Amino acid sequence: MFKQTLLAAALIGMSGVALAGHDAKPDANPWSNFALENQLRAMPAGDVTRGQQIHEQMMCNACHGEKGESPSRNYASLNGQTTDYTIKMMLDYRDGRRWEDYKQAEIMVKIAQAMDDQQIADVAAFYASNPVTTWSYSQALSPEDHAHADRLVRKGDVNRMITPCASCHGMHGEGNSVTPALAGQVPEYFVRTMKAYQGHHRNNDVNAGMSQFTHDLTDAEIDALAQYYASLNRKP
Structure with missing residues (x-):
């Protein structure tokens, strides 16, 4: 050791x-x-x-x-x-x-x-x-951006074939088995990870699931989701 x-x-x-x-x-x-x-x-x-x-x-x-x-x-x-x-x-x-x-x-x-x-x-x-903590440096979203991020988390976007984030990561970002928890995550790390999947620089996801789900997300949506999860307190 x-x-x-x-x-x-x-x-x-x-x-x-x-x-x-x-x-x-x-x-x-x-x-x-x-x-x-x-x-x-x-x-x-x-x-x-x-x-x-x-x-x-x-x-x-x-x-x-x-x-x-x-x-x-x-x-x-x-x-x-x-x-x-x-x-x-x-x-x-x-x-x-x-x-x-x-x-x-x-x-x-x-x-x-x-x-x-x-x-x-x-x-x-x-x-x-160790329990999830809220990332202290996350930025407050505008009501419109928060509502849009919340819709992506809970409902996705049928028109763009974007699956709700909550279907794998939980309604409160708590994760599920091999699906990571997102609540309290550092926003810069979240953005870097999403861009890596989107650009096919990271390929360790099973069945390329994240590469598919991130494909049509805009930069603004990725940023909003990063701030949304960074400030989210996981519920029991």
Whole structure:
């Protein structure tokens, strides 16, 4: 574990270095629903206490906050995230399904490759144990923009074949199994993620679902949804 702590510290301190680009991309098959379900079932049970220790020893807290609540516009909040989604995310980084060309993602590849299945399950349990918090720097939407974002979340847009966000992410952004929680997410991270799916730079979603759903969203709609979810307190 001491070696892993040194690795994490070195990675976080390497500004501007294209870490993933120096290694060959692992050859991982895209997820099918069946393969992902079997992989999640085969993962060990996670332990919250061990997960917190790993979160601290691997210096995850340097970017993602003390309990997974991001202190920065540059990194995702992980607190309140579903266990299965965090596991999937870490496996995608580790195995090459998520291989994005920017520094934060490249650091995550190295961190994930330093962790075994038990450690991944443990940190996933730790993040899931911490409640969602409202992102403090989200901007207030105008009544019109809030209403439009709310319609997209609850009803989608039949004319553009846009599925309601709530059908997968929950009415209150709480997530569901491998579908991530969106409530309290950092708006800049939300926008970056949506643009990555929209531009086919991120391809780790099962059946390319997010790439399809984001295709016809405008920049203004993505921004409004980012602010909507960032300020949303998850309901019980």
